[in-house]
Amino acid sequence: MLNLHGFGDQLLQGASITIQLALCSLLVGLVLGLLGASAKLSGIKPLQWIANFYTTIIRGVPELLTVLIIYFGATTVLMSIASVFGYDEYIEIGPFAAGVTALGLTFGAYATEVFRGALQAIPKGQHEAATALGMHPRRKFFRIILPQVWRIALPGIGNLFLVLLKDTALVSVVGLEDIMRKANVAVSNTKEPFLFYLVAAFMYLALTIVSMIVVHYLEKRASRGISRG
Amino acid sequence: MELDFSVVIEYLPRLLSGTWMTIKLVLLSIVLGAIVALPLALARISKNPLISGLPFAYIFFFRGTPLLVQIFLVYYGASQFEVVRESFMWPVLREPFWCAIIAFTLNTSAYTAEIFRGAIQAIPEGEVEACKVIGMTKTQMYRRILLPRAFGIVLPAYGNEIILMLKASALASTITLLDLTGMARTIIARTYTPIEIFLAAGAIYLLISMVVIYIFRLVEKRQNRYLGTQSIKVPDKG
Numbered sequence: 001m002l003n004l005h006g007f008g009d010q011l012l013q014g015a016s017i018t019i020q021l022a023l024c025s026l027l028v029g030l031v032l033g034l035l036g037a038s039a040k041l042s043g044i045k046p047l048q049w050i051a052n053f054y055t056t057i058i059r060g061v062p063e064l065l066t067v068l069i070i071y072f073g074a075t076t077v078l079m080s081i082a083s084v085f086g087y088d089e090y091i092e093i094g095p096f097a098a099g100v101t102a103l104g105l106t107f108g109a110y111a112t113e114v115f116r117g118a119l120q121a122i123p124k125g126q127h128e129a130a131t132a133l134g135m136h137p138r139r140k141f142f143r144i145i146l147p148q149v150w151r152i153a154l155p156g157i158g159n160l161f162l163v164l165l166k167d168t169a170l171v172s173v174v175g176l177e178d179i180m181r182k183a184n185v186a187v188s189n190t191k192e193p194f195l196f197y198l199v200a201a202f203m204y205l206a207l208t209i210v211s212m213i214v215v216h217y218l219e220k221r222a223s224r225g226i227s228r229g
Numbered sequence: 230m231e232l233d234f235s236v237v238i239e240y241l242p243r244l245l246s247g248t249w250m251t252i253k254l255v256l257l258s259i260v261l262g263a264i265v266a267l268p269l270a271l272a273r274i275s276k277n278p279l280i281s282g283l284p285f286a287y288i289f290f291f292r293g294t295p296l297l298v299q300i301f302l303v304y305y306g307a308s309q310f311e312v313v314r315e316s317f318m319w320p321v322l323r324e325p326f327w328c329a330i331i332a333f334t335l336n337t338s339a340y341t342a343e344i345f346r347g348a349i350q351a352i353p354e355g356e357v358e359a360c361k362v363i364g365m366t367k368t369q370m371y372r373r374i375l376l377p378r379a380f381g382i383v384l385p386a387y388g389n390e391i392i393l394m395l396k397a398s399a400l401a402s403t404i405t406l407l408d409l410t411g412m413a414r415t416i417i418a419r420t421y422t423p424i425e426i427f428l429a430a431g432a433i434y435l436l437i438s439m440v441v442i443y444i445f446r447l448v449e450k451r452q453n454r455y456l457g458t459q460s461i462k463v464p465d466k467g
Contacts, residue, residue: 061431062399069424073424076424169295170297172297193302193309208294
């Protein structure tokens with residue numbers, strides 16, 4: 001039987017942190033993705049420039065570097081902003097907040113492209129019909145457009161979530177107590193690197209499988225109004 | 230906030246030597262990864278579950294776990310076993326460079342195999358039938374028709390994989406390698422200028438990925454030239 005030298009609980013705690021990090025980044029990323037896609041399709045040039053700049057930079061820079069820049073750079077940036085308002089105390093952002101920011105930004109950049117494609121795939125008639133019914137633009141977006149965008153975007157978003165889940169491991173580099181970090185601690189105590197990294201790998205694999213099942217279920221649910229001919 | 234970009238100029242030679250390391254890592258693992266990926270993809274297509282089962286498990290494992298875990302498994306994990314430490318492989322597995330290459334190769338081969346499989350399966354059934362009708366052997370069919378065709382189909386996705394590999398190569402810095410990210414981190418440990426140096430490193434990564442994108446556009450145009458204008462046309466969304 002597998003002997004984890006009592007580090008099993010620690011690893012499970014790490015898994016809980018990993019899941020929290022993934023879900024928080026997902027939320028941030030989804031919002032950024034929708035905003036990014038709306039900006040790209042807005043037809044307003046400055047907004048399009050900002051969105052293009054954002055997606056090009058984030059998608060061309062390694063995720064690890066994004067995590068490092070945010071973790072080590074955010075302190076400097078935040079303190080200089082705060083000093084403008086007369087606040088001179090030391091500000092530090094923790095690994096979790098830095099992780100959510102970095103992974104959320106990364107997810108958002110890729111999600112922008114997914115949502116953009118999905119938004120463009122909604123037939124013009126749907127917009128026209130909603131407007132003809134006298135719907136307010138905001139209501140039209142949330143009731144008519146978004147549910148359909150969701151259905152089309154789900155497979156892409158699901159894949160991005162699987163990538164995000166694996167990227168959470170990078171935040172252990174700046175000290176977040178996730179699965180990876182807990183495995184590192186266990187390794188330095190027990191001198192059994194292969195065992196613990198393999199266990200960590202299978203924990204990530206299990207999370208991946210669970211996510212795949214959830215995405216599959218969501219996809220089924222989102223397309224319940226669609227009949228497949 | 231005062232940014233002093235003169236440190237970037239001062240340390241540019243070291244950043245460039247880190248860049249060279251990154252390029253070496255990416256090129257070697259991409260080439261080795263493609264060599265491993267081809268048989269994997271071919272086996273994965275097989276209808277016999279005994280042949281397709283193992284590549285399926287391999288691909289699933291390497292795509293379903295973080296690359297960071299895989300690197301640590303190779304670099305730290307392998308040394309747990311005395312057998313490994315006493316084997317002829319030890320001089321290789323002791324070196325962080327080769328551990329990174331091994332981990333990257335295993336990882337990218339899993340992704341590349343799926344890309345290859347998709348490309349081979351995207352070839353219309355009619356072309357396979359045509360090969361059979363004119364009496365080609367299986368080897369001839371793959372060598373003359375299917376693989377060259379798949380090469381053209383594979384290019385855009387393969388270009389993306391190289392860029393993902395480029396970004397993933399930053400993880401080599403976690404096992405003490407001085408690639409672009411690793412070099413940036415050592416410079417910062419000395420100068421305490423994280424924003425300037427990391428931004429410079431980010432700009433270099435961005436530049437490399439743009440070069441990769443440009444090269445792939447050229448190759449794609451050439452490879453798919455027989456399609457005429459079709460290859461240039463971007464498919465409509467929606």
